[in-house]
Amino acid sequence: MTTTIDRYLKLATPLGAADPLRANQPLGAGVVQIIASNATAVCRQDSMRTLWEHPGGDVWADLAIPGLVETFRWQNTLALGTLACFAGLHTVRFYGERSVLPSLTVRARVSSATAATTGVVVLVRPSYGDPSVTYGYATDTTTSTSPTTIKATLQLLQSMTGERSLSPSPGSSTPATEPTESGDVREVAVFVGFWCTSNSSGNKAAVHSLTLSLFDPQ
Amino acid sequence: MTTTPRTLITPTFDLQTAKVRATTRATHGGTLATLTSDAAGGHLGQCARVFFSPGGTHNLIYWSRNGVKYLAVRALLGPIGAYTITHHLTLDLSARDQTGNTVASSSTAIPSGIKADVQYHLPGNSFSDRWRNSSGLEWWLSVDELVSAGLVIGEVWVFELVISTSGSSIGVENFQITEVPRFAVDSTEDFGQPLTDFLPRGVIVDGSPSGLQRLNESVVWGYENVFRTYHHRSYPHGSPLTTTSATFTAMTGDVESGSNPKKWIVRPRRLRGQSTSGCRVQWATFYKTSGASGGTLRLNSGGFGGPYDLVLAGTSGTWALSNVAQAYLDTSAGEGLDTITFQAKVTAGTLSVATIGVVDDPE
Numbered sequence: 237m238t239t240t241i242d243r244y245l246k247l248a249t250p251l252g253a254a255d256p257l258r259a260n261q262p263l264g265a266g267v268v269q270i271i272a273s274n275a276t277a278v279c280r281q282d283s284m285r286t287l288w289e290h291p292g293g294d295v296w297a298d299l300a301i302p303g304l305v306e307t308f309r310w311q312n313t314l315a316l317g318t319l320a321c322f323a324g325l326h327t328v329r330f331y332g333e334r335s336v337l338p339s340l341t342v343r344a345r346v347s348s349a350t351a352a353t354t355g356v357v358v359l360v361r362p363s364y365g366d367p368s369v370t371y372g373y374a375t376d377t378t379t380s381t382s383p384t385t386i387k388a389t390l391q392l393l394q395s396m397t398g399e400r401s402l403s404p405s406p407g408s409s410t411p412a413t414e415p416t417e418s419g420d421v422r423e424v425a426v427f428v429g430f431w432c433t434s435n436s437s438g439n440k441a442a443v444h445s446l447t448l449s450l451f452d453p454q
Numbered sequence: 455m456t457t458t459p460r461t462l463i464t465p466t467f468d469l470q471t472a473k474v475r476a477t478t479r480a481t482h483g484g485t486l487a488t489l490t491s492d493a494a495g496g497h498l499g500q501c502a503r504v505f506f507s508p509g510g511t512h513n514l515i516y517w518s519r520n521g522v523k524y525l526a527v528r529a530l531l532g533p534i535g536a537y538t539i540t541h542h543l544t545l546d547l548s549a550r551d552q553t554g555n556t557v558a559s560s561s562t563a564i565p566s567g568i569k570a571d572v573q574y575h576l577p578g579n580s581f582s583d584r585w586r587n588s589s590g591l592e593w594w595l596s597v598d599e600l601v602s603a604g605l606v607i608g609e610v611w612v613f614e615l616v617i618s619t620s621g622s623s624i625g626v627e628n629f630q631i632t633e634v635p636r637f638a639v640d641s642t643e644d645f646g647q648p649l650t651d652f653l654p655r656g657v658i659v660d661g662s663p664s665g666l667q668r669l670n671e672s673v674v675w676g677y678e679n680v681f682r683t684y685h686h687r688s689y690p691h692g693s694p695l696t697t698t699s700a701t702f703t704a705m706t707g708d709v710e711s712g713s714n715p716k717k718w719i720v721r722p723r724r725l726r727g728q729s730t731s732g733c734r735v736q737w738a739t740f741y742k743t744s745g746a747s748g749g750t751l752r753l754n755s756g757g758f759g760g761p762y763d764l765v766l767a768g769t770s771g772t773w774a775l776s777n778v779a780q781a782y783l784d785t786s787a788g789e790g791l792d793t794i795t796f797q798a799k800v801t802a803g804t805l806s807v808a809t810i811g812v813v814d815d816p817e
Contacts (some may be wrong), residue, residue: 239467244677244725247670257666271486271669272467275493278676279464281723282497285682288628290505291707291716311584313534321506322530322627325590327635329497333466333489343719345710364530364590383711385719404524404634406596407563417523419461419637445716 239333240276247271280332284450287426288323292443295319296349298433305357305375308429310367317437323426323448325364328397331453337392338450342428345444346378346386352434353377354441358388358448359427362398367427372396383444391454397424458639458648464492483666484652490669493676494645495636498522500681500813502613503688504629508534509543509619510690513740513773514631515811516611517681518551518597521643524634525595530627531574532588539579541621546570549600552609552775563599567591570616576624588627595631610738612775612809645675677725678816684720684735684783685794685812691773694741694806695798702752702797705807715754715795722783723814724790730758732785733792736815739776741807743768749800751807756792757782766805773808780815 247270257267297317300307312318323342331338340358348354355377359367374390390396403418426448432441465488500522502514516525529545547568550556559569566572578587601607617626639646647668651659658666689695695705704715722733739751746768753762762781767774784792794812798805 239469243727247674255667257670259660259665268482268486269469271673272469272489275486275489275673275676276464276467277725278493278673278680279489279497281725282493282676282680282682283499284721284723285499285501286684286686286720287501288503288505289685289687289718291687311582313584320584322532322585322588324503324628324630325528325530326501327499327632329462329635330464333464345717347711364588366585383714383717402526402634402637404526404594404596405565406524406594407561407565407599417457417459417637419459419635421462421635442711444710445718447719449721451721 240273242277242280244274244277245270276332283329284338284452286447286449287326288448290321290446292344292446293319294440294442295354295430295432296434296437296440297431298435299431302433305355306369308357308431310427310429319430319443321428323428325423325425327421328392328424328450329422336453337394337397338452339389339391339454340426341387341389341451342446342448343385343387344446345383347383347442348379348381349432349434349439349441350381352432352439352441353379354430354432356386356388357429358390360390360396361425362396363423363425389454392424397422456641456648458650459637460491460639462496462635463488465489483658484649486669487647487649487652490672491639491646494672495521497680498633498635501630501632501683502686502811504615504626506627507617507690508625509617510692512615512688512690513809514613514615514688515686515738515740515809516613516631517813518607518609518611519679520607521645521675521679522597522633523636525597526632526634527568527593527595529591529629530588531576531591531624532584532627533576533582534623534625536580536582537576537578537587537623538621539575541623542573542575543617543619543624544570544573546616548614549605549611551605551611553606555604555606557600557603557605561603563596563603565593568593570618610775610778612740645672647672681814682723683813685718685810688809691808694808696804696806697798697800698804699799700801702799705796705798708796715797717793717795719791719793720783721791722785724785728786730756730784730786731782733783734815734817735781735783735812736778737764737781737812738778739764739807740773740809741766741776741805742771742773743800743805744771744803746770747801747803749798749805752797753781754795754797755781756784
């Protein structure tokens with residue numbers, strides 16, 4: 237039996253004189269179920285969001301070993317024909333009450349170079365550091381020379397993420413009444429890269445509108 | 455005021471035990487309290503960001519509201535080409551709100567490190583490894599402190615980040631200001647319920663802000679006040695998106711091909727079923743016009759009633775925050791995706807757009 241119908245049902249608040257949640261009233265199963273369903277749906281949905289955008293650029297450099305995405309040239313800058321980006325360090329939560337993490341999807345609009353393949357790789361690691369395929373990655377390619385959507389999806393696993401204790405210590409004017417909040421979060425660092433097999437600065441692929449988002453688990 | 459620490463967990467509520475004609479048990483209230491507190495404060499995630507910057511002034515748009523305690527400020531500094539160790543940069547963060555209240559970086563609400571008080575160098579010299587020698591940095595902003603310093607909660611805030619570089623071989627790979635989930639239940643706030651209200655074999659504590667009614671209030675808070683960021687782009691003041699067109703057209707810097715604007719794919723929050731009016735959003739921009747004439751920024755989406763126009767007053771060369779406009783995203787598509795694009799026009803002169811932000815506006 238699922239906890240939620242994945243749809244938010246509005247309950248008036250406060251519920252008024254007939255409020256089944258007010259004091260000394262028998263607790264009806266229907267209201268309890270609606271609240272549980274709503275709360276679980278909100279927990280699921282509120283974690284699914286866009287994490288990062290990038291306007292893109294022109295790429296023309298191939299993988300270091302053609303066909304082997306593990307050899308993507310993460311060191312290159314756009315001037316050298318590769319778009320390699322750090323897409324941020326982000327907090328991720330399990331998908332609602334389920335012990336499964338969301339999936340991570342990078343999308344872009346791509347016009348490939350003539351007679352060439354253009355590809356995207358999204359790669360994750362538990363924290364800041366070198367981009368490496370050790371933890372997990374996903375890839376996609378296109379040969380279309382007209383703008384088309386390219387998408388790479390990676391189902392996040394716990395091994396790809398890191399747990400970190402946060403103890404926020406803001407500026408120096410913390411009010412005396414300020415309670416301290418600290419706790420553990422699960423994080424993932426994300427890198428996104430694009431390559432093109434043309435290997436010619438005179439035959440470039442155009443990459444536009446990169447978006448990195450969390451989606452429902454696959 | 456009482457505060458109770460909580461861990462980030464979404465408990466499973468077994469509906470079978472709360473089925474019709476079955477008696478609910480004391481544990482149901484406690485489980486629901488944990489669940490609803492998590493719905494309200496455990497999934498905060500509004501995020502304003504800068505995708506890359508070699509230096510310059512950026513603005514980040516943030517929709518402030520009660521219930522958010524801390525903002526995490528994160529930056530990754532890295533080399534641009536071969537790094538020269540004498541090259542460095544400073545970060546200076548200030549804030550303002552819609553009313554015009556400001557918090558300068560010199561305020562005690564802004565932590566050391568992002569008040570232009572530290573020269574950041576990268577470790578090593580004459581290297582060009584972009585990542586091994588990069589520096590990940592983190593600071594914290596207290597929303598309460600920013601409010602104490604003068605900002606008005608509930609208004610749109612604009613953070614201004616000035617990246618000043620000395621030398622061209624260092625830049626900011628990524629910068630983000632993101633909400634931190636709540637690690638405590640605070641009885642003075644409009645949501646959340648301490649588990650001490652649900653002691654085993656005890657009577658459930660009643661009365662505001664306790665009692666079972668708080669459960670639904672917390673869920674409503676999570677629905678109405680946890681804003682998902684759909685889109686946030688920030689360009690430096692020196693290279694914004696621009697247009698001089700008197701009719702709606704794609705802005706320079708935002709063109710996919712020909713006269714078509716870049717297409718941004720978003721995944722609307724689908725909590726009210728599938729509909730072209732299923733997801734209301736609010737959006738704003740940070741912009742300037744070269745003269746006294748105003749302009750209009752347009753958001754196109756699959757939502758009903760569009761396109762959605764944001765009328766921009768002339769600013770005569772001064773950067774300014776726009777009003778906030780509303781739009782809808784389509785939640786009826788199979789994958790639950792919508793595509794948004796932006797176009798702009800200006801009566802005369804040049805319209806420059808530095809930042810665009812789109813977040814939830816639940817109804």
